[in-house]
Amino acid sequence: MTTLSFDSTLDPILSRRAEIQKIASSSVKRRKTYSKIGIAVCLLCLIVACIPLLAIIGYTVAKGLPAWTSVFFTKNMLPEGIPNGGLYNAIIGTLIIDAIAIAITVPFGILGGLFLAESDGPIAGAVRFSADVLTGVPSITIGIFGYIIWVKNFGYSGYAGALAIGIIMLPVIMRAAETALRGVPVNLYEAGLALGARKATVARKVTLPVALPGLITGVLLAVARGAGETAPLIFTIFGNQFLQTNPSKPMEALPIAIYSYSSQPYNDLIQIAWGGALLLMAVILVLNIGARLVSARLRRERR
Amino acid sequence: MSDRVYRILLGTVGGIFVLILVGFVVAMATQGVPAFSKLGFSFLWSSNWDPTHNHFGILPFMIGTLETTAIAVVLTVPIGLGTALALAYLAPRRLRAPLGTAVELLAAVPSVVYGLWGLLVVAPFFRTQIEPGLSSVFGWTGLFGGANQGVGLLLAGVILFIMVLPTMVAISRDVLAAVPHDQVEGAMALGATRWQLLRKVVVPGARVGVLGAFTLATGRALGETVAVALVIGNSTHLATSLKANAATIPSLIVSTFGEATGTELNVLFTSALVLLVVGIGVNALARMFVRSVARSGAESVAVA
Numbered sequence: 218m219t220t221l222s223f224d225s226t227l228d229p230i231l232s233r234r235a236e237i238q239k240i241a242s243s244s245v246k247r248r249k250t251y252s253k254i255g256i257a258v259c260l261l262c263l264i265v266a267c268i269p270l271l272a273i274i275g276y277t278v279a280k281g282l283p284a285w286t287s288v289f290f291t292k293n294m295l296p297e298g299i300p301n302g303g304l305y306n307a308i309i310g311t312l313i314i315d316a317i318a319i320a321i322t323v324p325f326g327i328l329g330g331l332f333l334a335e336s337d338g339p340i341a342g343a344v345r346f347s348a349d350v351l352t353g354v355p356s357i358t359i360g361i362f363g364y365i366i367w368v369k370n371f372g373y374s375g376y377a378g379a380l381a382i383g384i385i386m387l388p389v390i391m392r393a394a395e396t397a398l399r400g401v402p403v404n405l406y407e408a409g410l411a412l413g414a415r416k417a418t419v420a421r422k423v424t425l426p427v428a429l430p431g432l433i434t435g436v437l438l439a440v441a442r443g444a445g446e447t448a449p450l451i452f453t454i455f456g457n458q459f460l461q462t463n464p465s466k467p468m469e470a471l472p473i474a475i476y477s478y479s480s481q482p483y484n485d486l487i488q489i490a491w492g493g494a495l496l497l498m499a500v501i502l503v504l505n506i507g508a509r510l511v512s513a514r515l516r517r518e519r520r
Numbered sequence: 521m522s523d524r525v526y527r528i529l530l531g532t533v534g535g536i537f538v539l540i541l542v543g544f545v546v547a548m549a550t551q552g553v554p555a556f557s558k559l560g561f562s563f564l565w566s567s568n569w570d571p572t573h574n575h576f577g578i579l580p581f582m583i584g585t586l587e588t589t590a591i592a593v594v595l596t597v598p599i600g601l602g603t604a605l606a607l608a609y610l611a612p613r614r615l616r617a618p619l620g621t622a623v624e625l626l627a628a629v630p631s632v633v634y635g636l637w638g639l640l641v642v643a644p645f646f647r648t649q650i651e652p653g654l655s656s657v658f659g660w661t662g663l664f665g666g667a668n669q670g671v672g673l674l675l676a677g678v679i680l681f682i683m684v685l686p687t688m689v690a691i692s693r694d695v696l697a698a699v700p701h702d703q704v705e706g707a708m709a710l711g712a713t714r715w716q717l718l719r720k721v722v723v724p725g726a727r728v729g730v731l732g733a734f735t736l737a738t739g740r741a742l743g744e745t746v747a748v749a750l751v752i753g754n755s756t757h758l759a760t761s762l763k764a765n766a767a768t769i770p771s772l773i774v775s776t777f778g779e780a781t782g783t784e785l786n787v788l789f790t791s792a793l794v795l796l797v798v799g800i801g802v803n804a805l806a807r808m809f810v811r812s813v814a815r816s817g818a819e820s821v822a823v824a
Contacts, residue, residue, distance in 0.1 A: 252716065273634065353740075355795050480639065501628050502625055
């Protein structure tokens, strides 16, 4: 047996290591410089990405807040040149349309989520795939769909708008419900079944209550998504200068009011558009932050 | 409720959902097809849009859609990837979570707000600062002919870039952060610099997911409606310059739908059908990419 050699010229592994060290140290200066440049570019990208994002919030707050007078919240829309116009009818319209959409989609979406969480077959796969695709389809096509199946038969109405918004919200609720329900520990579910309860009873008394925070997160995200949509409403509710609380008639909504006022050459209408944009953005951000808080709390409790 | 009834109830709900999607495609197809029987197929590649004389070429709008999307994507991919790398590996640890949340929240800002801001704030800035600058520096390319108007193809592309950036960043950050830790540590043990680690290990390891993020961002850009309609200037002619007014398929539909009747309405339905088919295709592709990488349900819901 030969003696162990520490002479790097004889040992193949050590000589390789010495060679690698030589190459590495000869290039280390260049590599470090490149690394610094690369990292600087990435951080620069981060800054570039943040600028427009800060600008849009900053401008909307700065231009929108002065528009928030009592008239803005309590008076209907008025044509240009006539003072004391507000967005009352648009705010009420949005509330009614979104409330109808929520009332239909929440139960339906949660049942769909239960279906997805409890089955893994090809049908569930098809449903899951449809939901994923539907969340990404251009929202304008959902508006046209609402036009074809509702407006063509029954005319422009709040119901048609609620239908379009509901189709946008439904897949979001369903997928979020599935995620929340799958997070419920299996032993709870099985304990319910072992006690002799029926599946529907276990779902109602065990899995749904345990998954409640996740369900709330999903609903909040879905509402935030639906409330901000403009294109689907343009083809379904038509718009209405006057207050209309009957959903079977053409209604106004906040996104449409902002859209139609923003391209007007009148400063008072543009001011109102900024006010409406701030209101819409604030509501949606609050819904999103609320959803995050609920799910963060859920994660803490699970730990 | 017996188990059987419960099963049937849930199965029915799932079935209804699939029916909605099928009904969606069928309804769009029945309304979109008549244009072909009235006009043949030539309107798809004709560039003459003149409803009063029954000319309905939608080529300028298809090209406008591709051009605005291309501008958005060319800006989004490098900047979004850089931002995602910064958020996942480079930014100070304390800032990563809040900055990441901020970016995700911006994906939720309604598109009409982007449009309003683009039209009233960015367009004047483009007209007085950006466009004269670009024209004097890059005027020789011929891409920046015509008057400085603010609104137009370039502005629409840039606003779209800002709108799809959060999608690109949020998904890429998740897939970049999901690259296995032992690979990252292996590269570091071999003496790689941080940049070599990112470029040779992290980005290649996450490339399918990044491709998915890119595809989803493209899908969003293709279908965006009101923001583009507000900032593109809505011209029915083929744009000859990046500063020129133009239109996209969605902006054409939303700006002409109210007054359209007869054949024009059919053509608009056909355009919407094209948009739907492309939208479904792009999204199916993107989901396949993203799902093969990140299987975390909660994150993907938050981002979608």
